[in-house]
Amino acid sequence: MKKLLLATGMLVVFFLPKAQAQDNKKPDLGSIHGNIQLDGQYYREDSLINAIPPPEQVGLMGFANLIYTRGNLTAGVRFETYTPALLGYPASPDLPWTGSGIGYRFAQYSTDMFDVTIGNFYEQFGTGMILRAFEERGLGVDNAIDGFRLKVTPHRAVTITGLYGKQRRHFDNGFTKGAGIVRGINADVNLTAIFDTAGVAKTRFFVGGSFVSKYQEDRNPLFNYPENVGAWAARASVLRGGFALRAEYVYKDNDPSRQNSLIVPDDDIAPGLGLYKPGQGIDINMSYSTKGFGASLTAKSLDNMSFQSDRNAGPFDLNINYIPATTVQHTYNLPATLYPYATQPNGEVAFMGELFYTIKRGSKLGGKYGTKIEVNYAVAMSPDTTLLNDMDGRRFGYETRLFAIGDDMYFQDFNISIARKLSRKVKAKYMYINLVYNNDIIQGAFDYRGEKVSGTVYSDIHLVDMDFRIKSNNLRIELQHLRTNQHLGSWATVLAEYTISPSWFFTVMNQWNYGNKNSDERFHFPFVAAGYITGGSRIMVSYGRQRAGVFCVGGICRTVPASNGLTVQFTSTF
Amino acid sequence: MKHFALILGLVLAASFSHAQSGHFQVPNVKVKDLKGNWINTSNFDNEGKPMIINFWATWCMPCKRELNNIAEVYPDWVDETGVKLIAISIDDARSESRVIPYVNGADWDYEVYIDSNADFKRAMNVNNVPHTFLVDASGNVVWQHNNYAPGDEDKLYKEIKALVGMR
Numbered sequence A: 001m002k003k004l005l006l007a008t009g010m011l012v013v014f015f016l017p018k019a020q021a022q023d024n025k026k027p028d029l030g031s032i033h034g035n036i037q038l039d040g041q042y043y044r045e046d047s048l049i050n051a052i053p054p055p056e057q058v059g060l061m062g063f064a065n066l067i068y069t070r071g072n073l074t075a076g077v078r079f080e081t082y083t084p085a086l087l088g089y090p091a092s093p094d095l096p097w098t099g100s101g102i103g104y105r106f107a108q109y110s111t112d113m114f115d116v117t118i119g120n121f122y123e124q125f126g127t128g129m130i131l132r133a134f135e136e137r138g139l140g141v142d143n144a145i146d147g148f149r150l151k152v153t154p155h156r157a158v159t160i161t162g163l164y165g166k167q168r169r170h171f172d173n174g175f176t177k178g179a180g181i182v183r184g185i186n187a188d189v190n191l192t193a194i195f196d197t198a199g200v201a202k203t204r205f206f207v208g209g210s211f212v213s214k215y216q217e218d219r220n221p222l223f224n225y226p227e228n229v230g231a232w233a234a235r236a237s238v239l240r241g242g243f244a245l246r247a248e249y250v251y252k253d254n255d256p257s258r259q260n261s262l263i264v265p266d267d268d269i270a271p272g273l274g275l276y277k278p279g280q281g282i283d284i285n286m287s288y289s290t291k292g293f294g295a296s297l298t299a300k301s302l303d304n305m306s307f308q309s310d311r312n313a314g315p316f317d318l319n320i321n322y323i324p325a326t327t328v329q330h331t332y333n334l335p336a337t338l339y340p341y342a343t344q345p346n347g348e349v350a351f352m353g354e355l356f357y358t359i360k361r362g363s364k365l366g367g368k369y370g371t372k373i374e375v376n377y378a379v380a381m382s383p384d385t386t387l388l389n390d391m392d393g394r395r396f397g398y399e400t401r402l403f404a405i406g407d408d409m410y411f412q413d414f415n416i417s418i419a420r421k422l423s424r425k426v427k428a429k430y431m432y433i434n435l436v437y438n439n440d441i442i443q444g445a446f447d448y449r450g451e452k453v454s455g456t457v458y459s460d461i462h463l464v465d466m467d468f469r470i471k472s473n474n475l476r477i478e479l480q481h482l483r484t485n486q487h488l489g490s491w492a493t494v495l496a497e498y499t500i501s502p503s504w505f506f507t508v509m510n511q512w513n514y515g516n517k518n519s520d521e522r523f524h525f526p527f528v529a530a531g532y533i534t535g536g537s538r539i540m541v542s543y544g545r546q547r548a549g550v551f552c553v554g555g556i557c558r559t560v561p562a563s564n565g566l567t568v569q570f571t572s573t574f
Numbered sequence B: 001m002k003h004f005a006l007i008l009g010l011v012l013a014a015s016f017s018h019a020q021s022g023h024f025q026v027p028n029v030k031v032k033d034l035k036g037n038w039i040n041t042s043n044f045d046n047e048g049k050p051m052i053i054n055f056w057a058t059w060c061m062p063c064k065r066e067l068n069n070i071a072e073v074y075p076d077w078v079d080e081t082g083v084k085l086i087a088i089s090i091d092d093a094r095s096e097s098r099v100i101p102y103v104n105g106a107d108w109d110y111e112v113y114i115d116s117n118a119d120f121k122r123a124m125n126v127n128n129v130p131h132t133f134l135v136d137a138s139g140n141v142v143w144q145h146n147n148y149a150p151g152d153e154d155k156l157y158k159e160i161k162a163l164v165g166m167r
Helices: A002-021 A191-195 A333-338 B002-021 B061-081 B096-105 B119-123 B152-163
Strands: A031-043 A058-070 A073-082 A099-110 A114-121 A123-125 A131-133 A145-155 A158-171 A175-190 A203-215 A228-240 A243-252 A279-290 A293-303 A347-359 A371-383 A405-421 A426-438 A456-470 A473-483 A491-500 A504-512 A524-534 A537-546 A549-553 A556-560 A563-573 B030-033 B038-040 B051-056 B084-089 B111-114 B131-135 B140-146
Touching (some): A099 A158, A099 A175, A114 A158, A123 A203, A131 A175, A175 A191, A191 A203, A243 B096, A333 A456, A333 A473, A333 A549, A347 B096, B061 B084, B084 B096, B096 B111, B140 B152
Parallel strands (some): B084 B111
Antiparallel strands (some): A123 A131, A175 A203, A243 A279, A293 A347, A347 A371, A371 A405, A537 A563, B030 B111, B051 B131, B131 B140
């Protein structure tokens, strides 16, 4: 298979320049495009912050995508190398990604009505609560399905997708696959487009549904696991003017697993077997917006919704579904890397409300250039559960209802930001964030010796972000302060970023743990970076001390160990 | 390791053969508009005028800085060159519902689409956001830029003006 791909690739590359040169005369031979990403880090030992270099001293990861397109045909391959992977990568601590090889390859043929893919593919049904195969490279999460997918569009308002395959598990000189088979079918219908052929309806309705099932052989001599586990989802949305209402419900059959065995931890009968209770979840979002104003409300409730194609997989591996965190993803360093929330698929009840408002330019409050205000409140609570004491029988373990709120707060975030352009050259933004972070549940906060801290961390964050523009040069300064009495105590961060458009950027940052109760641990974390960008390519070199922290994209977080050293990153699109 | 060298060779060969031409057609992938309709990206059209395709996300600070800064000069750009900006949000299920309120709240006049499964992002080979492409009247990508620093929009506008024959 690999050789075939290589041969094809070489042929294509060989013919490609000719194909382009003869663009006007001969039939199209197609074109190749792709991208490259290389991440390298040289590690130094820094025992104070528990930064231990790998034996190789250097980590190097590379990704190269090549996509060949000719008319309706697309074929692609991704080469990956981890020699070795950077520390803390991938997200799953269970299985390292090692070696070099093909991480993804596919061929796809699509017309207006049919779209066929063989090989690896990424897919999402609805909001992903029932099925989402995706790659999040920054985290080291990739659960691409390897198999067959067919999409049919019999009417412009109807899309039906069927798929069959096994998921990527990890990487060992090529991607490896999990034990289970994933099968799914999904249909989405734009009702308004069917019945309102003239396109005059002011209210638009959409409905959709999915059925997904997995198969995994039961080789366990002691326990009777269900080999086939089905799940279904139903969704609907209504849009009218600036209003939007979307809801999705998902149900999963009983599926005892390593993950759901954690819900009732005191199990003396068969520890690790898991619960035979079905799972369910619901996600409702309502929003209203008009020029200069936006508001959104989300409510979500989950019960036992971890859904993986291997019942023994770790939390990051072989997930069939994806349940995002109902919280905002912060972008400033301290709130983003110290106390971010990660969804608890085993059970949570979460709410979020948001406001976006632009005070008009020229008004008394808005100033000459207008003022932008954003307010966000999010909370995630434990579900209210009653233990059943049936672990020697039915093994449901507990009972609960959707939106039954328990006593424990998992996470809470209130934040407000005000951004305003003060003059042609100066912009300013102020932000306040209040976080409640239950580390007994989220387990992302560690001390400098790598030990988990217990209890809840309460923190207040103030930050100021200023921009000073000097022609095509720009100086940006961030001041961040986080106050807390728990965990490592308070922090202050100063960041200066100087950019020379369109190519150069320079960053200097220092984070200082000045409020640590242990005066020997009031560490500084200095960091410098410089980079050059031309067209679709970017190279960045950085040097510094990085504290252990959490890195999140889209509600999945990986813990990044402390490190000290030199990093080089290169990305290019061609 | 042999494969590594081979593929690296392939990649380099491909990148250089393109470094010379640099142009490619906007691929055909489906993205969702803010009214919930699926749109083929090959149908992006601006009646013979250039288009900007910008990849962004609600959680990406430089992306929002770029689109907010362009928003201030966008009416002038449209008047002078007829250019259209198409903003492709790569927000996934977590933040997709924030896109419409954010876009309206920020008062943008762009054409916005959602690429929540990252199909278009992959087809355009975008590594990270923000990433900006300039597309000519025949749907060819003629210029691109990764990342954003204040002032980049001036360079972009120069490219747009050159494309429509303004100096």
